[in-house]
Amino acid sequence: MSAFGAYIIGDEILSGRREDKHFAKLRELLHARGLRLSWVHYxxxxxxxxxxxxRRSLASEDIVFSFGGIGATPDDHTRQCVAHALGVPLELHPEAEALIRARFGERTTPQRLEMGRFPRGARIIPNPYNQIPGFSVADHHFVPGFPVMAWPMVEWVLDTQYAHLFHREDYVEDSVYVWDAHEGDLVDLMQALTVRYPEGTLFSLPSVPEETGGRRRLELGFKGPRAVVEAAMRDIVAALEARGLSWERPRS
Incomplete structure (x- = not known):
């Protein structure tokens, strides 16, 4: 099954002038469809x-969403860089041109038409907010940085192009909170579970007391095929109880 990745682009994100919201939203949109995010690059x-x-990701089989940089101001470089990576020119896309002209009418300018210049062979992504489209090449999808535009566009891409992948993968995650325990005290259990269930992945997430109201807490869990995770979690709970450790399920 193809991996999903994301680029989140913009100096304003790296400098802190804008706070990124795309990472969490994309993860949510994928999760609702039984998909998961494998990587994110800022x-x-x-x-x-x-x-x-x-150039690197286009050479892969990943399905990639890219947020930002597709405008027509001097600091927007995404369209040009995609074209360079593909070795093709930018061209005014006829559907994009029609949408831009319909949007602006007599106020259509060459600068505004620049927003419809995409790498040769691109497909448009409709923008329900202001009709200025994004674009796709292969399995890479480029949308604006504005959430109000980007998120419906991502949903449209997922629902029209990748519905055949929805809820196809047998993958779940489950965990428990272990109280007043150090990771070092449970390394032997973790190692045994990793050997016993190689089809899944164990994870351990400690929290310091300042984060949890004064008590030490360790989140211990497994992810992978449902049957594997369920069996591993039964073993985790049994081992914790045998050791006299306090545990509870995380609140949803």
Whole structure:
């Protein structure tokens, strides 16, 4: 099954002038469809880095969403860098041109038409907010940085192009909170579970007392095929109880 990844682009994200909201939202949109996010890269407005990143991921089989940098101001480089990575020119997309002209009418300018110049062979992504489209090439999908535009566009791409992947993977996560325990006290249990259930992945997430109201807490769990996770969690709970350790399920 193809992996899903994301680029989140903009100097304003890296400098802290804007707070990224795309990572959490994309993860939510994928999860609701039985999909999961494998990687996220944050990139500034540096054409060379952008081109190199796009060249690498376009050579892969990953399904990638890219947020930001598709406008027509001098600090927007995404469209040009995708074209460079593909080795094709930018061209005014006829559907994009029609949408932009319909949106602006007599106020259509060459600058506004620049927003419809995409790498040759691109497909448009409709924008329900202001009709200025994004674009797709292969399994890479480029949307604006504005959440009000980007998120419906991502949903449209998922629902029209990848519905055949929804809820297909047998993958779940489960965990318990273990109270007043150190990771070091449970390493032997973790090692045994990793050997016993190689089809799944164990995870251990400690929290310091300052984060949990004064008590030490360790989240211990498993992820992978449902049957494997259920069996591993039964073993975890049995081992914790045998050791006299206090545990509870995380609240939803």
């Amino acid at each position: 990139l500034g407005d540096e054409p060379q880095r952008l081109t190199e990143a796009f």
